[in-house]
Amino acid sequence: MVTNILHRSDMIHCLLCHDAPCNKACPNIKPESMLRSIWFANEKTAASRLPAKNSCADCSAPCEKNCVRAGSVPIQKLMTRLHEEVRPTLHLPYTAQDTRLRTNLCGIPLENPFLLSSSVVGSTYDMCARAFEAGWAGVSFKTICSFDIHEASPRFSAITGDNGSIIGFKNIEQLSDHSLEENMEILRRLKQNYPSKCLIASIMGRNDAEWEALSRLCEENGADAIELNFSCPNMEDEGLGSDIGQEPKLVEQYTAAARRGTKAPILAKLTPNVARMSPAAEAAIRGGADGISAINTIKSIIGIHPDTYVSSPEVHGMSAVGGYSGNAVKPIALRFIAELSKNPVLADKHISGMGGIESWQDALEFILLGAGSLQVTTAVMQYGYRIVEDLKSGLNFYLAEKGFTSIEEARGRAVAFVSETTDVLERDTIAFPKLHHEKCIGCGRCVISCADGGHQALTLNENRKPLLNGKKCVGCQLCVLVCPQHAISNSGKWLRKT
Secondary structure (H helix, E strand, O other), rough: OOOOOOHHHHHHHOOOOOOOOOOOHOOOOOOHHHHHHHHOOHHHHHHHOOOOOOOOOOOOOOOHHOOOOOOOOHHHHHHHHHHHHHHOOOOOOOOOOOOOHEEEOOOEEOOEEEEOOOOHHHHHHHHHHHHHOOOOEEEEEEEEEOOOOOOOOOOOOEOOOOOOEEEEEEEEEOOOOOOHHHHHHHHHHHHHHHOOEEEEEEEEEOOOOHHHHHHHHHOOOOOEEEEEEOOOOOOOOOOOOHHHHHHHHHHHHHHHEEEEEEEOOOOEOOOOOOOOOOOHHHHHHHHHOEEEEEEEOEEEEEEOOOOOOOOOOOEHHHHHOOEEOOHHHHHHHHHHHHHHOHHHHHHHOOOEOOOOOOOOHHHHHHHHHHOOOOEOHHHHHHHHHHHHHHHHHHHHHHHHHHHOOOHHHHOOHHHOOOOOOOHHHOOOEEEEEEOOOOOOOOOOOOHHHHHHHHHOEEOOOOOOOOOOOOOOOOOOOOOHHHHOOOOEEEEEEEEEOO
């Protein structure tokens, strides 16, 4: 992972406001955009967008006074750090030219790899239009079906971090509740008014005839591609959504039915609620799919109330297993993307990756493991369509720094370094941690974790700075992970065990 000089902890009180008051108070820069870039690990492009002279240095900081949490967000300090600590590390100037982000989905041109995934964030004409205007390259429109959808209320729940941001998100939402006719009208309008945007129609049928009819109808009304929803875990009736994705025979059968209805590219969106995704993916290819979308949400239960014993979200005293998403599921999503990329049956097939993408670094990980396009929902629900600015600029800057002229040059570069088993790992050396006493504040968290969860290799000296006993250290590097000050790092050196 790319190391950032600044961290979210530096701006823990920032709320990433809508129409931020700090912006209106600053005559020189747009602190709202800069703060958002820091939040989404995009500090390099933020620093490169600043004027050459640090206009914040001698400023009275009206931005901080106008903040909705007046005095709580050190905007002046953060902008100065961008100037003094980040800007000197830059090897390239900022460029708005993002042609290197151009790619394609099964031959459909994409101005960048970022799409809205099939969900509430792409469920109306107005929402999709605003997303397109913001810079998203396309949308997988919320799943279209020919049966009635009745949603529960409330239908969302979340696990949050110390600063209130969503770590994991649960939903019990189903498909589009618009009529078939309404959805076709939306597809037509979107394609007419935004012809260069990629319009994917997510569909779900109950039998061969419905899968075939829906794929045909969506293509006739402007869809560039069809995505088959074999993965929604929230359906009221059995035999739909993830029930299909767990049965390769059904995946092949319904993919073949959809293929009879359209000549457009078909993506099969598969469920992660399986041990391996390859059997269903191979079945989809046999049925005529051109690519795979992965992953959809993971079946979950969260937030059981200690008094009512009902999990969240509670609907009149009951709840249900629902779909888990958000940044917490990214490691699971990446595992499936790697599996698909390593499968020779899928060697020339498009992979549209999703599952926990918030920042350009998250997106990059999917690309490095073989994804050719990227879909986002939960981060948009939390932060809005505006996040595409940092997704694009951060990824573009990275590609430029690496000398890549296209996403395709980066795609799949990490696949060879992933093994599905641990038998390939070298086990005769130890990588000791490196202690940075100048950053240490003496909290002793590393000592506690090493003593009770490691190998008792750390102690505090008389100045409350950690000392390492190399004879006890096994190089697990738990201390690196728990240090709140980033005062311990991987030394990058391996010593052979004696």
